[in-house]
Amino acid sequence: MSKLIINGFRAREGVVEAPPSKALTLRYILASALSRTWVLLRKLNWGDDTWSMIRGIKPISEVEVKNDSVRIRREVTLERFRVIDTGESGFTLRTLTGVYSGIDGTTLLVPRGSLIGRPMDELLNALKNLNAKVDRLGSVIRVIGSKLVGGYVTISGSISSQYVSALLYLAPLTEGGIEISIKPPVKSRPYIDATINVLKDFNINVEGNNDMIYVSGSQEFKAVNEEFVIPGDYSLAAYYTTLSVLTGVDIRITNLHRDRAIESEYAFIRYAREVGVEIEEKEGSVIVKGSSVGDLKPLNIDLSDSPDIVMPLALLLARAHGKSRIVGINHLVYKESNRLRGVASVLKCLGAGVNIDEVNGIIEIEGVHEMRGGCEIDAVNDHRIVMMSVIGALSAKEPITIINWEGISKSWPAFIWDLEKLGAEMRIINASP
Numbered sequence: 001m002s003k004l005i006i007n008g009f010r011a012r013e014g015v016v017e018a019p020p021s022k023a024l025t026l027r028y029i030l031a032s033a034l035s036r037t038w039v040l041l042r043k044l045n046w047g048d049d050t051w052s053m054i055r056g057i058k059p060i061s062e063v064e065v066k067n068d069s070v071r072i073r074r075e076v077t078l079e080r081f082r083v084i085d086t087g088e089s090g091f092t093l094r095t096l097t098g099v100y101s102g103i104d105g106t107t108l109l110v111p112r113g114s115l116i117g118r119p120m121d122e123l124l125n126a127l128k129n130l131n132a133k134v135d136r137l138g139s140v141i142r143v144i145g146s147k148l149v150g151g152y153v154t155i156s157g158s159i160s161s162q163y164v165s166a167l168l169y170l171a172p173l174t175e176g177g178i179e180i181s182i183k184p185p186v187k188s189r190p191y192i193d194a195t196i197n198v199l200k201d202f203n204i205n206v207e208g209n210n211d212m213i214y215v216s217g218s219q220e221f222k223a224v225n226e227e228f229v230i231p232g233d234y235s236l237a238a239y240y241t242t243l244s245v246l247t248g249v250d251i252r253i254t255n256l257h258r259d260r261a262i263e264s265e266y267a268f269i270r271y272a273r274e275v276g277v278e279i280e281e282k283e284g285s286v287i288v289k290g291s292s293v294g295d296l297k298p299l300n301i302d303l304s305d306s307p308d309i310v311m312p313l314a315l316l317l318a319r320a321h322g323k324s325r326i327v328g329i330n331h332l333v334y335k336e337s338n339r340l341r342g343v344a345s346v347l348k349c350l351g352a353g354v355n356i357d358e359v360n361g362i363i364e365i366e367g368v369h370e371m372r373g374g375c376e377i378d379a380v381n382d383h384r385i386v387m388m389s390v391i392g393a394l395s396a397k398e399p400i401t402i403i404n405w406e407g408i409s410k411s412w413p414a415f416i417w418d419l420e421k422l423g424a425e426m427r428i429i430n431a432s433p
């Protein structure tokens, strides 16, 4: 185990490129694996979750990885037994459980680390109601797949939108399609829309409104283009925005395209503006005017739709003048760690006032004028808690030590180097030789 010591920040360079979208990388890889024609995907997010998805599709597809691109197409194999290591990727485990339910053969899906114990039951029950043969042996999911008839199914919307994404990927593979009724409250809804948009890029027809979605069966995945370029990730770029504000340095973030954003993640830009940050958007770039930030305003908001921006937004609110309240985030406890607790522990180290209510999914934050530091944070190997800890620490008065930070590789393996280029002063101490 190593310790990451954050000493401070000396601005060096103000132009950075947003890392490619993790959520879209995974969606395009999975859809391409179901397409009979070759699809070229460029500028992928190369975090651990992408490798989990690539391992996951290999038994049913041809995959050629070259530089930062991948070519993929569906392959018909006679192989009828597969074991897949899904790593810690919730999206991979859930959507593959759905997809392999509709493909002949037995598949064992093996979750690792923090993914063991994350919720799956609602999805397994929904699939069983569609006559899929799925069960769980300890942490391993066993899927005995076959062509399913399809039908009507209800699923909770309050645990994870990825259950719905799983059913959406499965539906075209069934004979008669699936009608999905999502039981409210529906959390992370824009991620369902992101799945629907990617399916549309593969000629899959999806109908319906908010809580009722219908996807007809026996549809072919046929990519509308031979090539897709993955756009930047607004939920990851949010940490650059936060760094700009907390350190008072202007930063231009390239590779952010409004028209291809996932709304859950783009919402960060809207809230940052509400807090009082000046942000300009032009030609695929976001320019954050950290140097002209005055007093930040507190917020009272519902982030049911946007779980992944809670962490960077909490950092901004920790510097706001007054008390903020974020509600609707019960689902933060089901992520790579219990993120309500993670956010609280980072904010405490920074000296902000914080109160969490895990039952009702609420965080209250009392802003401070200056981030304190001088403490140790256990980032519990949760990539978004690591990012929050590092960015908070870069603006703190006293050095902060972060342990269990290696989980950063889930979505942004180059995070530490990318920040060093901007002027972050950090060092790593290896606890063992």
Ligand SMILES: O=C(O)C1=C[C@@H](OP(=O)(O)O)[C@@H](O)[C@H](O)C1
Residues within 6 Å of the ligand: 023, 091, 159, 160, 161, 162, 165, 187, 188, 191, 307, 308, 331
């Ligand atoms: O579908 C996706 O790509 C995601 C959906 C969200 O999860 P939930 O739907 O479980 O809230 C989000 O937190 C996760 O990082 C990515």
Ligand SMILES: C=C(OP(=O)(O)O)C(=O)O
Residues within 6 Å of the ligand: 088, 089, 090, 091, 092, 308, 335, 336, 384, 411
């Ligand atoms: C929760 C996340 O991803 P997943 O659910 O796919 O593991 C995340 O990236 O923060």
